[in-house]
Amino acid sequence: MERSWQEKAECANPARSFASAKPTGAEKFCARPSLIELAENLYPQQVNMAISADERVEDPGRVPFAAGLRARLRVLEGTAASRTAGVALLVVILAFLSIYPLSMLLYGSLHSTPPGMAGVFNLDGYQAVLTRQNLVMLLNTVGISLAKTFPSLVIAVLLAWILARTDTPFRGALEVLVTLPFFIPPILTAMAWGMLGNPQVGLLNQLYQWATGSSNSPINVYSYGGVIWHMMQYSIPFMFLLIVDAFRAMDPSLEEAARMCGASRWRTFRTVTLLLILPALSSAAILSFIRGIENFESPLFFGSPAGIRVITTDIYDSINQRSPPQYQYATAVSFVIMALLLLIVLLQWKLLRGRNFTTVSGKGYSPTVMKLGKWRWATFAFCVLFFAVTVVLPVGQLLIGSFFKFFGFYQWDMLTLEHYRAVFGSSEFWRGFGNTMLLGLAGASLTMVLGGVVAYISVRTKWRGRMLIDVMAWLPWMMPGIVLGVGFLWGFALLPHAIPIYGTIWALLLAYISLGTPLSVQVMSSAYSQLSYDIEECSRVHGASWLQTMRHIMIALAWPSFAVGWVLVFFGIMRELSASVLLYSVGSEVLSVVLLKLWTNGNAEQVSVIGLMMIVLVVLFRWVQLKVIKARISTL
Amino acid sequence: MSNVVLEKVSRNFGKFSAVSGVDLRVNEGEFVTLLGPSGCGKTTTLRMVAGLEQNTGGRISIGDRVVSDAERGLFVPAERRALGMVFQSYAIWPHMTVFDNVAYPLRVRRTPRPDIRARVLEALRLVEMGDYADRPAPALSGGQQQRVAIARALVFEPALLLLDEPLSNLDARLRAQMGAEFRALQKRLQITSLYVTHDQEEAMALSDRIVVMQAGRVLQIGTPEEIYQRPLSQAVATFFGSPNLLPATVVACARLGESQFELSVRGSGWAGVCRAREAAVKDATVLVMVRPENIRLVDRASRDTGGSIILSGRVIDSSFHGARRSVTIDVGGSLMKADLPAMAPLSELVTLNIDERTAWALAS
Incomplete structure (x- = not known):
């Protein structure tokens, strides 16, 4: 039968x-x-x-x-031919996005004039770099980044421990709140803190004077302290996001074993917990250190006015603030910062090799949660304080600033809506808003598609050329936005007139894709490598072709990561300033550039209005992203 | 028509040879198991049949169709071989419901929609998962995922079913149950099956025939009884349980039947008769394989009982296992293991009797 x-x-x-x-x-x-x-x-x-x-x-x-x-x-x-053609096309695209600007930089640093103009090859640019002032600049760059990394690490560990391993109330909500500062464009908080900590009319100093009656201004953000403080607001949530899973995913039996051997709680934390997450901590710290060196907004807003120079602002100044622009010098300095970053990356590889304890094994451990008793309200307060200082204060400043006639003069009769009217009536704002949204949507989608393809080839295949593709996609990671901006500036200027990229919105789009690709490859690689080969092969055995398998299995399973990566890249584009400020031209301004222009013109009030709009966008996208993550957890 | 033939199939990874010269014929409706330690090439062999890996030598045919021939450069990819496969991890797609998982092979074949529904529900019913069709796949237990994987592999009536250690991720009790259920299903549907496992008990319990592999080569192909009782080599003998291997010298040889001989052998302090597959010349050295469960205790008085082997020794260790008692006996300096009835009276000095039909000579 x-x-x-x-x-x-x-x-x-x-x-x-x-x-x-x-x-x-x-x-x-x-x-x-x-x-x-x-x-x-x-x-x-x-x-x-x-x-x-x-x-x-x-x-x-x-x-x-x-x-x-x-x-x-x-x-x-x-067929083999079409695959080779596909790989070749990918190599060409990636080369245009990474090798091309890099080679432009190299040419520029060795040539007395910008590409396309008559000149001679010489080493003047590098000679100009070797000055005593620049040694101070190098020390500033490294010193500021180190000075912000360590305190940030301590606070990030504390937050991660509180939110992952204690019974502090409302941990879920707190986690969303303390990570929020990372997603707010730094240019907004920089401007807000510029208003809050202004030594003459800053709100914090006004409050201090009102409370104490003295006429001193203890807070001045235009200082080393201000630069470091502003960087820390990003480093802390950044490192928190990188290490919190290491705290959460740890096998609790490793700690229980230490307790059974007679170690106290504190001793267990010191000798087992902390050492087990050390690899995660050190790689988070190194990443944060690198970001500190690449940072542009903090030294631009708080360092430059006080005469504190770092490499990124020096590149910017030598092109934008000097006449004629010192291109050869700027490109030569670009190579200094890339060499510095390469050095750190090599150091990181050497440090972390073989130190990857697999405590994060993907198993669903439920870590032991420490009962804090009354102290849990203290930890709760700590998290709330962090959120208040990093988000409520600057956003509150923007809110207040947007309603008063003049920045710094907060009296009831100065309340006004005129800034809102001015902003919403300004064609420049709408153009910037439109450009940012367009570039964000198109840029994030294209970047993720490119990253998805590159990651698939490098993780799931053994095709020839995949190493080359992988390295080229990673290369922009070594180039801070300002450096990539310089490279593209010339790269696009040199293109034949038939390819009108220079001075158009395409220039920004390509730069954003280039800057976002390393991240998108990272996100998609980890998504693919979590999928077992069985899942792909099973589909093939049961009759599905390669394309069918891609569509029904791989893309269907990887799309939550795709969505998460998409939002991250979108955030990246929305906050991007350093490359944009070099590559924009009239008509292709993005919001961050519009903001910077208004700020430079002293229009802090309209800056506040636009800043608030951007914050609303950020919160909206972050909410969508969290929804996606939640949906993903429930299906996988 | 749905038999599988492997002719001198090999697979090299660079210089390393994972599978070399495997010859195998699986008959229609037969359940054949590839058995061996990890790294013996059994999974690679299965994957070559599946089309997930390409053989670098030899030829594979399924039914009367050659699906892979290294000499002619012919290779039919996995999706065109129309096979069913159950993976070790089950490979249940987590983003689909149970129904969608099972319907997948039909959908990629563009089966009409009403057909899909009927056949999926029929397949789910076969594995007793009919009530779970609308569940999301990740909400299933291991055993249930296993059933879904089997239903998915069977739903489009493949010519051949491939199973890659499908039971290894289940706990012991469920493993035995699922194994028995699957064997019953396979017998009812008469599906030709190629099964991979490293568990010898599983292989013996399920298979019509077993292919014992080691280091990429086939050591022996035979029914479970043949392989257990009449192994070709010491390697096969020791792969199943831990038999006693007694060195001995051939005294005489007589033909018993086709490919079966009777040898009179002499060991250190004992003499007797055993069986062998091949004739042996006088004075040749052999190893006599004696399974622990084939050793019986006898009285010292009844020593001469025909040709069976009689040994004397001293009990040095004994452990109770419920149904039986494992005993280690020192026989003239070498240790022997015997599985005795749990209630057998045990003295320090014992005499052991081994029936000549259960003693098997191997070339040493």
Whole structure:
């Protein structure tokens, strides 16, 4: 009787076995690319023979029309030639996004004039770099970044511990709140803090004077302290996001074992917990240190007015503030900062090699939560205080600033809505808003698609050229926005007139894609590497082609990561200032550039209005992102 | 028609040879198990049949169709071989419901919608998961995921079912139950099955025939009884349980039947008769394999009982296992293991009797 179940189906679908008996040359290559690749390397003649053998087997006369068409479509999706063409296209795109601006920088640093103009090759640019002042600048850059990394690390560890391992109330909500500052564009908080901590009319100093009656202004953000303080507001949530999972995913039996051996709670924390998360801590600290060196907004807003120079602002100044612009010097300094970053990355690899304790194993551990008793309200207050200082204060300043006639004069009769009217009536604002949204949507989508393809090739295949693709996609990571901006500035200027990128919105789009690609590759790589090969192969065995498998299985499973990455890249584009400020031109301004222009003109009130709009956007996108993460957790 | 033939199939990864020269014929409706320690090439062999890996030598045919021939450069990719496969991790797609998982092979084949529904529910019913069709896949237990994976592999009536250690992720009790259920289903549907495992008990309990592999080569192909009782080599013998191997010298040899001989052998302090697959010349050295459960205690008085092997020794260790008692006996300086009835009276000095039909000579 059960036999008939099988036979029945055989009869019902006689075409099936017939159709499946027709191998084509194309399918060979989409079968299991890695192994074919291997085979190609080992037995080139045999594979060539294979193609001809298949052609012999193929008997077009007997294939029904539909099947023949399908076979031809399959040729498109996976022959060796089309794959090579695809990889080549990808290499060209990535080269244009990374190698091209880099080579422009190299040319520029060795040539007395910008590309395309008559000049001579010399080392003047590098000679100009070697001055005593620049040694101070280098020390400033490294020193400021170190000075903000360590206190940030301590606070981040404390927050991670509080939110992952204690019974502090409302931990879920607090986690969303303390990570929020990371998503607010730094230019907004920089301007808000510029108003809050202004030594003459800053709100904090006014409050202090009102409370104490003295006429001193103890707070001055235009100082080393101000630069470091502003950087810390980003470093703390950044490091928190990187280390909190290490706290959460730790196997509790490792700590329980220490307790059973007689160690106290504190001793267990010191000798087991902290040491186990040390790799996560050190890589978070190094990443934060690198970001400190690349940072542009904090030293631009708080350092430059006080005469504190760092590398990024020096590059900006030598192009934007000097006449004529010192291009050769700027590019030479760019290489100094890239060399510095390379050095740190090499150091990181050396430090972290073999130190990857697999405490984060993906198993659903539920870590032991420490009962804090009354103290849990103290930890709660600490988190709330952090949120208040990093978000409520600056946003509150923007809110207040937007309603008063003049920044710094807060009297009831100065209340006004005129700034809102001015902003909403300004075509520049709407253009900037439109450009930012357009660039954000298109840039984030294109970046994620590019990152998804690169990550798939480097994680899931063994195709030739995948190392090259991987390295090229990673390269922009070594280039701070300001450096990449300089490279693209010349790169686009040199393009033939038939390709009108220079001075258009395309210039910004390409720069954003380049800057976002390392992140998108990272996100998609980790998404793909979490999917077992079985899941992909199972689909192939059960009759799905490579494209079908991609669509139904890989993309369907990786899309939550895609969405999360998309929002991250979108945030990145929305906050980007350093490359934008070099690449924009009239008509292609983005919001951050509009803000900077208004700020430089002393229009702090309209800055506040636009800043508030951006904060609303940030909160909206962050909310969507959290929804996506939640949905993902419940399906996986 | 749905038999599988492997002819001199090999797979090299660079210089490393993962599988070399495997010859195997799986008959229609047969359940054949590839058995061996990890790294023996059994999974690679299965993956080559599946089309997930390409053989670098030899030829594979499924039914009367050659699906892979290294010499002619012919290779049919996995999705065109129309096979069912159950993966070790089950590979249940977490973003789909149970129904969608099982329907997948039909959907990619563009089966009409009403057909899909009927066949998926039929397949789910077969594995007793009919009530779970609308559950999201991650909400299933391991055993349930296993059933869904089987339903998915069976739903489009493949010519051949491949199973890659499907039971290894289940706990012991569930493993035995699922194994028995699957074997019953396989017998009812008469599906040709190729099964991979490293668990010898699982292999013996489920299979019609077992292929014992080691280091990429086939050591022996045979029914579970053959492989357990009449192994070809010491390697096969020791892979199943821990038999006693007694060195001995051949005294005489006589033919018993086709490919079966009777050898008179002499060991240190004992003499007797055993069976062998091949004839042996006088004075040749052999190893006599004696399974612990085939050793019986006898009285000292009844020593001469035909050709069976009689040994004397001293009990040095004994442990109770419920149904039986494992005893280690020192026989003239070498240790022997015997599984005795749990209630057998045990003195310090014992005499052991090994029936000539259960003693098996291996080339040493």
